[in-house]
Amino acid sequence: MSNEDPIYPCPVDEDALPKHIAIIMDGNGRWAKEHNLRRTKGHEAGVETVRTIVEHCSSWGVEVLSLYAFSSENWNRPAIEVNALMMLLKTFLRKERDQLHQKNVKIVAIGDIERLPSAARKELELSIEKTEKNTGLILQLALSYGSRDEIVRATKKIAQMCVDGNLRIDDIDEELISNNLDTAGIPDPDLLIRTASEMRISNFMLWQISYAEYYSTKYYWPEFTGQCLAEAVEEFSSRLRKYGGLG
Ligand code: IPE
């Protein structure tokens, strides 16, 4: 999104806005194929959508935007695609960091960050550090992220506390588990959007999405716009969330 592109108006009042929107950004490859382009071009186009959607969430007053950018399973893709994605991550962070900082956006990351190539990891660490004190939108990037991997790592931390005598088994509760996940301190997603028509979760925030409202759209991620986001938010605001009760 260039600076001249208008922001689509927020479709709901502030209190009806999801506090945390999580997005499984899917369909870059299919979009590229339909346009007779290489898959990498689809990922490049997807970066533009990231910019647009961050701008919208930031201007509407969403508290947290979580973007599933690279899964623990995406390492299994051909090296050429993995390398292109890591290069895009690095250049996105390097190019956008200052602008995001100016917009008061706070960047955080979840996932097995150690696995990222050092150049991308360095840009990520610099971005996190630079925006650490910002109080606007929290942009939570899921990188080398798998929910099962996250739960395994959290379980090991908790087991170690028990072994060290710092925790009793009876004191393990939902809050303790939440506080040991990568998302510690971040409220659970209210709205989970997946683009490109898929109806699966693909190992994304399995614990945290327990009561998120799921929304699927046919649009490929490079086609997803502020208006598409507004439609998802509008649909979200019409849902009755019952949490197992009677609503
Ligand atoms: C989403 O687009 C981006 C990543 C998973 C990194 P895909 O690359 O999965 O696109 P499709 O599903 O092949 O169309």
Ligand code: IPE
């Ligand atoms: C999920 O998309 C991962 C990301 C969006 C980063 P995939 O395209 O990898 O998921 P599957 O393979 O369709 O389940």
Ligand code: MG
């Ligand atoms: Mg996909």
